[in-house]
Amino acid sequence: MHAIVESPCGDADVTEVAPSALGVFVGRAITLVLVAGPLIAIALAVVFLWGRLFSVHDLALTAVFYVVTGFGVTVGYHRLLTHRSFRARRWLKVALASAGSLAVEGSPISWVANHRRHHRFSDRPGDPHSPHMRGNEVLGQLRGFAHAHVGWLFGNDPTSVRRYAPELLDDRDCLVISRMFPLFAVFSFVAPFLLGWWLSGAIGGALTALLWAGVARMALLHHVTWSVNSVCHMFGKQPATQRDRSTNIPVLSLISFGESWHNFHHAHPASARHGALAHQLDPSAALIRLFERLGLATHVRWPTELQIAACKAA
Secondary structure, three states, X not given: OEOOOEEHHHXXXXXXXXXXXXXXXHHHHHHHHHXXXXXXXXXXXXXXXXXXXXXXXXXXXXXXXXXXXHHHHHHXXXXXXXXXXXXXXXXXXXXXXXXXXXXXXXXXXXHHHHHHHHHHOOOOOOOOOOOOOOOOOHHHHHHHHHHHHOHHHHOOOOEOHHHHOHHHHOXXXXXXXXXXXXXXXXXXXXXXXXXXXXXXXOHHHHHHHXXXXXXXXXXXXXXXXXXXXXXXXXXXXXXXXXXXXXXXXXXXXXXOOOOOEHHHHHHOOOOOOOOOOOOOOOHHHHHHHHHHHOOOEEOOOXXXXXXXXXXXXX
């Protein structure tokens, strides 16, 4: 969030300009479309396409786009750009940042700034999406959950990129990709449509691929990401730190690619592995390990024995 123009899902222009009333309205309108539109589209599809909702091609494309965009966010946006958990070859950095942009969660620079601000003020005033700022009564907790999950996206509380991600403003690759974010967002839907048409040979196949591999895939990844903000700050266990309200939610570990081991992450933000213990599934850490073995990632910050031992003791 930043003293700049906010747009869909927390994205922002990279210039230090205060948002105008019209800009805020347009940003909120587009965000509403991205949040509510997929649910409406799926509901209409169930009504009008019952019996022919999806094909094998649709399922395959959905899985591929979910994995590519999901790792783009968790490995690219989060562990590489935000926390510098490892260093990547330039082409790999560009590929990961581009894949993250296809998730339609905002540009690399604005995403990084928002997340660093979250860590700076975790569950205290200044945190852009803490669920614990609305009171402790039931209604307050419900309002807090709603705010942490999606409500913060509609706020007018911009985050300063120059304060929270200044080095990315000097990174030409990240700057270009951030400025191209609208094109990546459009391509995120155009690509499934064209691939569905090519694989099925029919416009109907293109439309169902767009629905599932484009719209539904985006919505699922969004809600999984937002669940780390909401669910992983309200429920679950705290084996690594109690400095804030972050928690671990094991059931989300697969579809979040390891991001739901959120308590250990808040204890050691720079760690390339969030699921610190051997039994904790962390696909993002596994991918980083693969990159390391291939010589594509260096200076990887793996958990220390002391950090793991402290987590076990807790």
